[in-house]
Amino acid sequence: MALRVVSIPHGGPAWREAVALRHELLRKPLGLAFAEEQLRRECEALHYAVYDGDAIVATAFLQPLDAERVQLRQMAVAPARQTQGIGRLLLGHMEEDARRRGYRQVVAEARVSALGFYLKLGYEAEGDVYDHLGLPHRWVRKNLI
Numbered sequence: 001m002a003l004r005v006v007s008i009p010h011g012g013p014a015w016r017e018a019v020a021l022r023h024e025l026l027r028k029p030l031g032l033a034f035a036e037e038q039l040r041r042e043c044e045a046l047h048y049a050v051y052d053g054d055a056i057v058a059t060a061f062l063q064p065l066d067a068e069r070v071q072l073r074q075m076a077v078a079p080a081r082q083t084q085g086i087g088r089l090l091l092g093h094m095e096e097d098a099r100r101r102g103y104r105q106v107v108a109e110a111r112v113s114a115l116g117f118y119l120k121l122g123y124e125a126e127g128d129v130y131d132h133l134g135l136p137h138r139w140v141r142k143n144l145i
């Protein structure tokens, strides 16, 4: 089955599935959960998912920071589907969409465990490693040209 990258509207069933995948990968292992208020605020973001047939296999969203910059947030690829090029496919699609919408730069708070992924995709790390949610993170950025 071919992979499909799609935009998903905030609040709909696909977004709920995406939230469930993000919860499983990014919050549950830390003993955390998303607050409803936090999820409501995501209405300002652009949400994306990758489907293999009917199954969601990856998701992430872009939060506009200003007229030129978006923040990539909560990138998650289903564990059984990691390191098969799906993250690259999703992020490439998101960057292209951001560029088409007039944004010039993507920034992200990268987990140090995933830093190599962002560097492979042309992101530059900046500043020191810091703690966020009990995990080491570092800011990364990429100019959209």
Ligand SMILES: CC(C)(COP(=O)(O)OP(=O)(O)OC[C@H]1O[C@@H](n2cnc3c(N)ncnc32)[C@H](O)[C@@H]1OP(=O)(O)O)[C@@H](O)C(=O)NCCC(=O)NCCS
Pocket (backbone or CB within 6 Å): 025, 074, 075, 076, 077, 078, 081, 082, 083, 084, 085, 086, 087, 088, 089, 109, 110, 111, 113, 114, 115, 116, 117, 118, 120
């Ligand atoms: C990090 C993540 C999004 C990457 O997605 P993916 O589909 O596994 O990555 P891809 O297969 O597209 O990898 C693209 C390249 O990055 C490399 N890469 C992927 N994950 C990496 C990692 N954690 N560290 C170093 N390199 C990594 C791959 O080896 C590949 O390199 P190649 O082109 O030389 O083969 C995914 O593994 C994931 O969801 N991890 C758990 C949650 C997480 O950490 N999210 C990020 C929070 S900031």
